Amino acid sequence: xxxSIYLNSEQITQDLLPxxxxxxxxxxxxxxxxxxxxxxYAYYRQLRYGLIVTNMRDYVSWGIYISNFxxxxxxxLVGSLITAIFRLTNxxxxxxxxxxxxxxxxxxxxxxxxxxxxxxxxxxxxxNLFIHGRIQSPxxxxxxxxxxxxxxxxxxxxxPLLPDFKILLKFKEKxxxxxxxxxxxxxxxxxxxxxxxxxxxxxxxxxxILIIPVAFCIHTVTSWLFxxxxxxxxxxxxxxxxxxxxxxxxxxxxVVVAMYVxxxxxxxxxYITEMHFEKMGRIVVMLALVYLYFxxxxxxxxxFKMKESEEGLxxxxxxxxxxxxxWFAILVGMIIPIFVLVFKKGRKPLPMFIIGIMVVVGAWFKxxxxxxxxxLHPFLPMQNVPxxxxxxxxxxxxxxxxxxxxxxxxxxxxxxxxxxPIIPIHETIIEQNEKDExx
Amino acid sequence: MNENNTKSRREFLVAGLLASAAVAGCSTSNNPFAQDDExxxxxxxxxxxxxxxxxxxxxxxxxxxxxxxxxxxxxxxARRGIPGKKFVMVIxxxxxxxxxxxQKACNHMHHVHPGQNWIKVLSMEESAHTxxxxxxxxxxxxxxxxxxxxxxxxxxxxxxxxIVLIDSDRCIGCRFCMAACPYSTRVFNWEEPIxxxxxxxxxxxxxxxxxxxxxxxxxxxxxxxxxxKGELPHCVSACPNGVFMFGDMIQDSVTxxxxxxxxxxxxxxKSGYRLLEDLGTKPSVYYLPPVNxxxxxxxxxxNKYQPDHTYEDAKKLSTKIN
Numbered sequence: 155x156x157x158s159i160y161l162n163s164e165q166i167t168q169d170l171l172p173x174x175x176x177x178x179x180x181x182x183x184x185x186x187x188x189x190x191x192x193x194x195y196a197y198y199r200q201l202r203y204g205l206i207v208t209n210m211r212d213y214v215s216w217g218i219y220i221s222n223f224x225x226x227x228x229x230x231l232v233g234s235l236i237t238a239i240f241r242l243t244n245x246x247x248x249x250x251x252x253x254x255x256x257x258x259x260x261x262x263x264x265x266x267x268x269x270x271x272x273x274x275x276x277x278x279x280x281x282n283l284f285i286h287g288r289i290q291s292p293x294x295x296x297x298x299x300x301x302x303x304x305x306x307x308x309x310x311x312x313x314p315l316l317p318d319f320k321i322l323l324k325f326k327e328k329x330x331x332x333x334x335x336x337x338x339x340x341x342x343x344x345x346x347x348x349x350x351x352x353x354x355x356x357x358x359x360x361x362x363i364l365i366i367p368v369a370f371c372i373h374t375v376t377s378w379l380f381x382x383x384x385x386x387x388x389x390x391x392x393x394x395x396x397x398x399x400x401x402x403x404x405x406x407x408x409v410v411v412a413m414y415v416x417x418x419x420x421x422x423x424x425y426i427t428e429m430h431f432e433k434m435g436r437i438v439v440m441l442a443l444v445y446l447y448f449x450x451x452x453x454x455x456x457x458f459k460m461k462e463s464e465e466g467l468x469x470x471x472x473x474x475x476x477x478x479x480x481w482f483a484i485l486v487g488m489i490i491p492i493f494v495l496v497f498k499k500g501r502k503p504l505p506m507f508i509i510g511i512m513v514v515v516g517a518w519f520k521x522x523x524x525x526x527x528x529x530l531h532p533f534l535p536m537q538n539v540p541x542x543x544x545x546x547x548x549x550x551x552x553x554x555x556x557x558x559x560x561x562x563x564x565x566x567x568x569x570x571x572x573x574x575p576i577i578p579i580h581e582t583i584i585e586q587n588e589k590d591e592x593x
Numbered sequence: 594m595n596e597n598n599t600k601s602r603r604e605f606l607v608a609g610l611l612a613s614a615a616v617a618g619c620s621t622s623n624n625p626f627a628q629d630d631e632x633x634x635x636x637x638x639x640x641x642x643x644x645x646x647x648x649x650x651x652x653x654x655x656x657x658x659x660x661x662x663x664x665x666x667x668x669x670x671a672r673r674g675i676p677g678k679k680f681v682m683v684i685x686x687x688x689x690x691x692x693x694x695x696q697k698a699c700n701h702m703h704h705v706h707p708g709q710n711w712i713k714v715l716s717m718e719e720s721a722h723t724x725x726x727x728x729x730x731x732x733x734x735x736x737x738x739x740x741x742x743x744x745x746x747x748x749x750x751x752x753x754x755x756i757v758l759i760d761s762d763r764c765i766g767c768r769f770c771m772a773a774c775p776y777s778t779r780v781f782n783w784e785e786p787i788x789x790x791x792x793x794x795x796x797x798x799x800x801x802x803x804x805x806x807x808x809x810x811x812x813x814x815x816x817x818x819x820x821x822k823g824e825l826p827h828c829v830s831a832c833p834n835g836v837f838m839f840g841d842m843i844q845d846s847v848t849x850x851x852x853x854x855x856x857x858x859x860x861x862x863k864s865g866y867r868l869l870e871d872l873g874t875k876p877s878v879y880y881l882p883p884v885n886x887x888x889x890x891x892x893x894x895x896n897k898y899q900p901d902h903t904y905e906d907a908k909k910l911s912t913k914i915n
Contacts, residue, residue: 204807205766206784212709215771215781275766275781275808279746282765286746293745293769382743384775384872532777533869534730538696538713538898 161424163583167321170575170582171328173420183568186561193558196551197272205275207551213536214529214546219273221521222556225404226266226563227300227376228397228517232405233259233307234369238362247433249585250425250577254416255409256311257576261566262405263304263372265559272555292378299371306365313358316344317351317580333573373401380524386456386464387528396448400520403441403488407513410434412567414507416576425577428503435501438513439492446488467531476527479519487516666821668760671799674752679842679877680815681755682731682829683859686883688836689714689727691893696729698831699813703802704788709780711813712828714898725890726883729836731828732757732778732813733868733876740770740779749810755842755877756815758799764809771810775869776876779812815839825850834887842877 175183200207210217236255240248271277287294319341326334344350377397380388390396413434417426456464457472471480491509494500500509526546530536536544548556570576636655644650696712705711711731718725734757741751748764751757771779786793786805793804800818805811816826820839824830829837830850840847840856847856859865865879 204784205781208783211783212771212780213777215768273767275768275810276764279763279765282746282748282763286748286763288745288747291743291745291769293743293767297745379769380772383773384739385772529772533775534713534777535715535717536777537715538710540708 161586163586166583166586167325167579169422169424170577170579171322171325172333172571172573172575175572178419179568179572183565186565186568189561190558190565193555193561196554196558199551200272200555201277207549209542209546209549209552211543211546212539213532213543214526216273216525216529217546218522218526218548218552218556219269221525222518222559223266223269223273224376224397224521224525225518226262226269226559227372228401228404228521229408229514230259230262230266230303230307230405231369231373231398231401232409233310234365235402235405236409237310238365238369241358241362242366246585247430249581250422251409251413251430251434252314253311253574253576253578254412255405256307257567257570258405258408258412259307260304260311261563261570263300263307264566265563267300267304268562269556269559272559292375292382295375296372296379299368299375303365303368303372306361306368310358310361310365312340313354313361314578314581315574316341316354317346318575318578320344320346321579322575336573370398373397380528384533385528386461386531387467387524390452392448392452396445396452399441399445399448400517403438403445404514404517406434406438406441407491407510407517410438410506410510411514414503414510416571417503420571420576422577425582431503431506432498432501435495435506435509438506438509439495442488442492442495442513446484446492449484449488463531463533467527470527470530471523476523480523483516483520483523485516486512487520665796665798666800666818668762668799671758671817672750672752672760674754674756674817675821676753677843678754678820680734680820681840681842681847681856682734682815682826682878683838683840683847683854683856683865683881684729684731684878685836685838685863685881686726686728687881687886688834688888689729689883689893690834690888691716691727691896692833693896693898694831694833695828695837698827702816702827703811703814704786704792704805705780705811706782706784706786706805711778711780711811716893716897724883726886727890727893728880729828730776730778730868731878732815733776733874733878734815736875736877737873739773739775739872739874743769743773745769752817754817756817758814758817759802759810759812760797760799761802761806761809761811762797764806766808766810768810775872775874779810781810782807 196207208217208219233256236248237252237259241252271280274280283294283297287297289295319337322329322337323334323342329337374394374397377393381390381393383389410431413426413430416422453468453471457468460468470476491513494505494509499505530544530546633655635653638654639651640654640657642650642652691714693714696710696714699705699712700710703711713730715728715730716725717728734755736751736755738749738751738757740749741757744750745767746763746765748761749757749759749770766781768781771777771781782805785807788804795804797804797806798818800814800821802811802814819826825839825848826837829839832849835849835851838847838849838852838854838859840853842856845856847854847859859881860879863881865881867876867879869876
C-alpha cells in the first residue's frame, strides 16, 4: 500500500473544484461537438429520406443502431455496480469512483434511449408506446425499466452532490457567476443539518438497493429483445446472464478509461491512486473471466450439436466472414485483458488504460456480432430479393449517427466534469478526517 | 367496360370514393345519376344499363362514375374481422412451376415497392440428395403469431377470422415483428412508397394494406377486402396453375376458383403439412407435398428470379415518378 498523504480539507477542496477547460479540453470538446453535429446531420437525412439511407434491409432489419443501443445499456450498468453493489458491500475505496461511474451510467442510458428512437421508422409516433402500449411486448418492458433506471441513476448522481453544492457555493469567485446561480438553484436548500444528512443517507441506501434489480432488469430485458425470437444465435436461455456479465465488464472498462483520463488531466493522483487501478484491475479480470465463461456456455453447446438451423451461423462466426470480428471481440475484449491484468505490472495506470480501451472497443464489436450475423441466417432461404438485401455493412449515415451518439455521451460527461466536481469533495474530506482520527 | 378492366382496382376504388363523396355533397338532388359536375360534357357515346327496377336505360358514358361496391370498413371493424370465419390457404406444391403470376398480381394490387415482394416463390431443397421444388411463401397468418406477441403498440393484430393484419397508421417502425417472424415474411417501407398522388391521399385501410406508409411494416394480408366481397385473394385468382386454394376452415372448403375441395379431405388425402411446425406458431397456410408433379422442377428455372434492379435503382425510379 502507498503511504497515505496528509491532506487538509482546504487542499482537497482546491484540488477537486471543477476547472475551466484548458487548451486540450477545448480541442476535445470541439472535436466531440463536430462529430455529434455530423451525426445530427446524418439523422436529418434519415428523417427526410427514410431508413433507406441506412444499409438495413428486409433481412438485416436491425443493424448498428440496435447493437449500439445494447452497447450503451451495457455501459450504463456500471453505475449500479460501483455505486450500489460496492456501497452495500462496504467497499471503502469506491468513493472517488462513484461519481465517475454514475455520470457514465446516466449519459449512456440517455443515449441508449435516443439511439432506439433513431432506429424507429416512425419516431413521431413515439407516444403510441404510451397510448397503445401492449404490456405483453418486451419493448414495453424495456421502456419501463430503462426509464426507471434513468431516474434512479439521476437521483444517485444528485443526492451525493448536495453537500458538494454547499462547498461550491463558497467559491463564487472561482466558479463564476453563472455556475454559482446553477448551484444555488440545484442545491441551496441544503443546509447540511444532521436531519438532512440522515434523510440523504437513508435515501441513498434505499436507492442503492432499488437500483440493483432494476439494473439487472434493463440488461436482461434488452437481451430478451433477441431471446424472445426464434432466430438461431438469439434463441438462447443463456442470454440474460450472458448480457449482464458482458455489461459489467464493458462498463468497468469504461470507468477505468475515465479514471485514467481524469487523473491525468486534472492531476488527481492523490485521489485516484494506483491502488484504485490495482483494485479495478482485479475486478476487470474477474468480470472478464465470468463473461468468457458465459461465452463458452453460449457457443460450445450449439457448436457441439451443429443443428441445421444454427450451423450456417456458427460457421460464419467461427471461420467465415464474421470470424475476424468474432475472434477480435473475444481476444481483445476478454482474453488479452485477462492475461495482462493477472500480473501486478498490468494493473498499473497506463496498461490499465490501454486494456480499458480494448475492453470497451471489444464490447462494441461484440454487440455487432450478436445482432447482425443472426439476421443473415433466416429459416427460409434468402431469395426473391435484390442482392443488396443479402448482406449488411453500415452506411455512412449509420456510422455517423453511431459516432455522433458516442460523442454525445462523451460530451455529457465532459460538461458534467466542467460544472461539477467529478470526485465527491464532501465525502473525500469526511474520509480523510476519519483516516486522520484513526492514526 | 374494357377500358375499365385495364385500370387497376385501386384506381377504380379511388374514383368511386371521389364520386360518392361528390354525390353526398350534392344536397339539392338525391338522384345519383344527376349531373353533379357541370363541366362534364356528353360524349355522345351511349351505354345500356340495367336499372334497379329491372328497366334497361341508356346513359351517356360521360356521366358514368364508378361507385364502390361496398362501403369502406372502419378501423375497428377491420380489426375485428369477419365473424364465423376461419380463413385458411392450401398451397399445392405439385402444381407450382415458378410462374410467379401470384407475386406480380400481389405486388401490383398492393403497390409493393419495386424489388420487394410479399409473396416469394422459393427454390427449396431439403438436402443435397432430395428433390428440389418451388415453394410459394405467403404470410402464414399463424394462430400463435410471434409478430403479434412482440408488437409494442398493437399495430399488428390477429383477427377473429384468423387473419393477421397491420395498422400502418399506428406502426412505429421498430421492426421487432420482422425479427420475430421465423418465415421472414415481413417487408419494411424503407423509403416513401411509390404511389400516385390520389393513391397516397387515400385513408389507410388495414384490409387493403394500402396506401403503404414510409417507415412502417407491410406483408401479405390474405386480401380481406376481397374475401369480404366473397372473392378470392389476388394470388389465388392470378395463378394459372391453380396452386393456391383459399377458403374457410369452418365451412371446410377451399377453392382455387376452378376446383373446390373439402379442406379436411384434401389435407388428409395429400398429406398436407405446415412450415416450421416445431416452432409452435400454428400457421393457417398448409402445403401439399410436391409429389406426382404437374411440372418438373426444371421447367421453373427459365423463370428464375432475376433481381431486375437493385433496391437503389428502384429509388431512382421513384424520384422520376414524383
